[in-house]
Amino acid sequence: MTSHQGRLSRDVVESLTLDTEPWLSCEECFDLMDSYAEAVVAGTEPRRRHDMEVHLRACPACFQEVESLVALLQQDSAD
């Protein structure tokens, strides 16, 4: 878990000022993450790539889950 203990550090300032347009909800991210992860692993262009990247920069939980799915697919590919 990340705790900045109430500090407005540089990382926090950067996160607070992120431009999160275009809007993509966590629910939409969940809907897209399977095809997105497959495209990342395959090295192809993901559907709604920009929207996903904006969201993943802004939402650590979604990033963590997409990152994990990519790793699992990579592991499957290697098996």
Added chain:
Amino acid sequence: MSARGPEPVSVALAAGTTSGATTSDPDSSTTSISGRAGSLDRDWLGELTSSGAARETALRDLHVLLVKAARHQVARMRGLLPRLGAVEADELANAAADEALVHLLGRLSTFEGRARFTTWAYKFAILQTANEVRRRAWASTEIALSDHLDLAVEVDGPESRAEANELAHAVAAAMTEALTTYQRRIAIALLVEGVPVDVLAERLGTTRGALYKTLHVARSRIRAHLVAAGHLPAGIPFGGTA
């Protein structure tokens, strides 16, 4: 101030960038499944919506895949639960897989085939497991929504410090002047205190999506305030303090 572009997320993911993840092999103890379970051309949807033995076999194989994904997720987040033993970790993964299976079956009609069915299934287990690990990690931590901001800024060098302090004060002012109390408290909890969004949603009796929306609006207001005050150039595509 200098605009800093974002690191392409897909590149970071493809390169296997981790965020505190362990690198142990989480699937080394995965129960063996029928040879068809991972088959790319298997008709999962047909089997799961059928009846009788075919459906039972598909359900069993699907559960094995979900347990595999759940174990994978537990292993990646193990650092959040340092006291979790091997048996408890496996119990957590199996319970999360059970929950994921229920959610997945409830949304079976929404599968559009844009990804392989197995990839689509994995994400349910990953989400469920990640939620549960975060929930347990924060279970003994009281979360009090606060308005307090510490403006201590950690940077190198006096010039950087002055610049960072100026921006930090401007952001703090924007949070006070441009946000509602609720927006400010949510932004502080999520971004300053680092409370995971799903944990905070559960504590507040709301949803992850609703909190992310609140944060999205808060960020937009902060940026607009900073642009109006001359602290942030307008028109940076995304990812940027400037």
